[in-house]
Amino acid sequence: MRAKSGAINLFLTVCLVAVPAVAFLQRQNIYDWYKLHDYKPTAAIATLASADTMTDKSRRIFYVNHPQLTSDSTSFRQDCSITEQTIVLGCYHPNQQGIFVYDVQDPRLSGVEEVTSAHEMLHAAYDRLSTSNKNNVNKMLNDYYQTGLHDQRILDTMDAYKKTEPKDVVNEMHSIFGTEIAQLPPALESYYKQYFRNRAAVVAESQKYEGEFTSRSTKAAQYEAQLNSLKQKIQTEEADLKTQLAKIEADQVRLDSLRSSNQIEAYNGGVASYNAEIDVYNAGVAQYKKDVNRYNALVEQYNAIAGELKQLYGAIDTRLQTRSAH
Numbered sequence: 001m002r003a004k005s006g007a008i009n010l011f012l013t014v015c016l017v018a019v020p021a022v023a024f025l026q027r028q029n030i031y032d033w034y035k036l037h038d039y040k041p042t043a044a045i046a047t048l049a050s051a052d053t054m055t056d057k058s059r060r061i062f063y064v065n066h067p068q069l070t071s072d073s074t075s076f077r078q079d080c081s082i083t084e085q086t087i088v089l090g091c092y093h094p095n096q097q098g099i100f101v102y103d104v105q106d107p108r109l110s111g112v113e114e115v116t117s118a119h120e121m122l123h124a125a126y127d128r129l130s131t132s133n134k135n136n137v138n139k140m141l142n143d144y145y146q147t148g149l150h151d152q153r154i155l156d157t158m159d160a161y162k163k164t165e166p167k168d169v170v171n172e173m174h175s176i177f178g179t180e181i182a183q184l185p186p187a188l189e190s191y192y193k194q195y196f197r198n199r200a201a202v203v204a205e206s207q208k209y210e211g212e213f214t215s216r217s218t219k220a221a222q223y224e225a226q227l228n229s230l231k232q233k234i235q236t237e238e239a240d241l242k243t244q245l246a247k248i249e250a251d252q253v254r255l256d257s258l259r260s261s262n263q264i265e266a267y268n269g270g271v272a273s274y275n276a277e278i279d280v281y282n283a284g285v286a287q288y289k290k291d292v293n294r295y296n297a298l299v300e301q302y303n304a305i306a307g308e309l310k311q312l313y314g315a316i317d318t319r320l321q322t323r324s325a326h
Contacts, residue, residue, distance in 0.1 A: 028128065031096070035064045044069050048101070048117045052202050058195035061128065062121045064096055069113065071103035073318045080318075088318055090116035092123035099124065106315035108212050111205030115179050118202045122175040125195060140188050141173040148185060153210075180206045216309050223302040230295045237288045244281045251277065 041049070045067050049059050070076050079100040080091035089112060090101045099120045104112045129137060149155060154176060161172045177184060178192050182203045192199050251274050258267040 032060060032064050035066070035096070036060070039063060039066060041067070042069070044103075048114055051114045051205075052118045052121075053197040053199070054118075054121070055193075055195055055197055058121055058125065061096075061124050062099065062117070065092065065099040065121075065124050067099040067101060067117065067120075069101050069103050071105055073102070076100065076102050076318050089316060090120045092120045092127075094127060096124060096127065102316070102318055104315055106312060109209045109312065109315055111209045112316065115202060115206045115209070118179045118196070119175040122178050122195065123171060126171055126174045137174065137191065138170050140185070140191065141170055141177060144177065144185055144188060145173060149181075151181065153214075154180060179203065180210075182207075212312060213309070216305050216312070220302060220305045220309065223298055223305065227295065227298050227302060230291060230298065234288065234291050234295060237284060237291065241281065241284050241288060244277065244284065248274070248277050248281060 041063055045063075048067075048069070049062055052058075054062060068079070070079075079098070080088050080102075088102075089104070090099070092099050099117070101113055101116050101120065126134070126137070145158065157176065158169065158173065161169050165172070177188065178195070178199065179202050182200065184192070189199075196202060251270065255267055255270050255274055258264075258270065
């Protein structure tokens with residue numbers, strides 16, 4: 001009987017110890033259930049998750065953070081810390097405390113909310129990794145960054161993060177590489193499959209809206225190069241025309257003097273070369289005017305592209321805010 005009683009006591013002790021252990025191991029699932037049991041995403045949020053081809057796992061991570069989509073920059077700035085030097089389109093609050101995405105209204109930038117949502121979801125996913133898994137992922141990300149990354153825009157982005165958020169560089173790699181780089185090493189591609197059914201769809205959205213900026217920036221740079229070259233040509237033409245005009249005026253005085261002094265033969269001998277100078281000068285003036293008109297037309301084209309770029313940056317610059325009149 002004592003032995004039996006001891007066995008029962010041992011069984012109860014094991015059970016009492018096992019229950020907290022199971023709860024500890026399942027704490028993330030319990031927390032997720034608590035956050036999701038009465039949560040229903042808005043249609044806009046559900047659409048973002050579908051557009052990002054989120055898996056059941058990543059959709060759960062996304063929804064656990066009760067993501068919010070807002071087009072009001074004032075409200076967005078209250079949810080996301082913004083500095084004067086940084087344009088922020090979304091943020092994740094650590095420990096699964098929320099995801100906030102800015103709703104960009106410019107139709108030319110469609111897709112930016114999808115990429116931002118995927119980016120912030122990956123921050124939340126990275127936050128949930130165990131220490132061993134995070135170390136493994138960090139190694140994959142750093143290896144690719146050091147030996148395989150050649151996209152200058154992303155290299156520049158990572159350099160900026162090293163200066164502004166040095167402790168979060170790998171975390172940012174995790175989100176940026178997963179949403180903005182089309183081809184990754186097989187190990188990383190396999191890793192991201194747990195979050196996206198079709199990661200290429202997210203990258204395509206990123207490339208599409210980035211292209212709105214890069215295409216205009218490239219065109220603006222081309223216009224600027226043409227303007228600089230044409231400006232130098234116009235300045236050279238203007239200097240040459242001034243020199244030619246000075247000679248023409250001097251020759252005009254000389255010819256007038258010859259004619260007034262009745263040196264007709266000398267006068268007639270100088271007329272042909274004088275007229276030739278006039279022809280060259282007039283042709284130069286015509287070319288000068290043509291180049292000036294072309295320059296002015298290029299200025300208009302450059303200003304139009306610069307204006308479009310300003311509009312696009314204004315559409316995503318959540319630092320900008322209107323002021324109330326007194």
